[in-house]
Amino acid sequence: MSQQDHDLVVVIDFGAQYAQLIARRVREAKVYSEIMPHTASTSEVLARRPKAILLSGGPSSVYEPGAPQLDAALVDSGTPVLGICYGFMAMAQVLRPRPSKLRPDQGFSLSYFALKKSRRVEG
Numbered sequence: 001m002s003q004q005d006h007d008l009v010v011v012i013d014f015g016a017q018y019a020q021l022i023a024r025r026v027r028e029a030k031v032y033s034e035i036m037p038h039t040a041s042t043s044e045v046l047a048r049r050p051k052a053i054l055l056s057g058g059p060s061s062v063y064e065p066g067a068p069q070l071d072a073a074l075v076d077s078g079t080p081v082l083g084i085c086y087g088f089m090a091m092a093q094v095l096r097p098r099p100s101k102l103r104p105d106q107g108f109s110l111s112y113f114a115l116k117k118s119r120r121v122e123g
Contacts, residue, residue: 001074011035012040014058014068014086022056022084038068045074052080055087062089070094 013019026033070090085092
């Protein structure tokens, strides 16, 4: 099957144990998916010509020194991007709002984002 024979969703693995589960659920929805490591370059990811990109979770905090970073060019590529857990926080850092740091006893945080008109959120 060639690349043009199907739509593709790329799952970027930031190290969470559930990247495989995410890819499997996408496949169960009858959509082809591939998992790529967070170390893959933006050009490598976009060369696959995905219809969408899912950013998985990871064992790190975006605040840890040396934590995996997201290339802003991936978000600006025009391909829809959805961040899950760590992937969402990495995307939020690229989009410039400030994710709130949780205390160890907190399970979740309600965050409000003020977005300016941007081609990132249009269309």
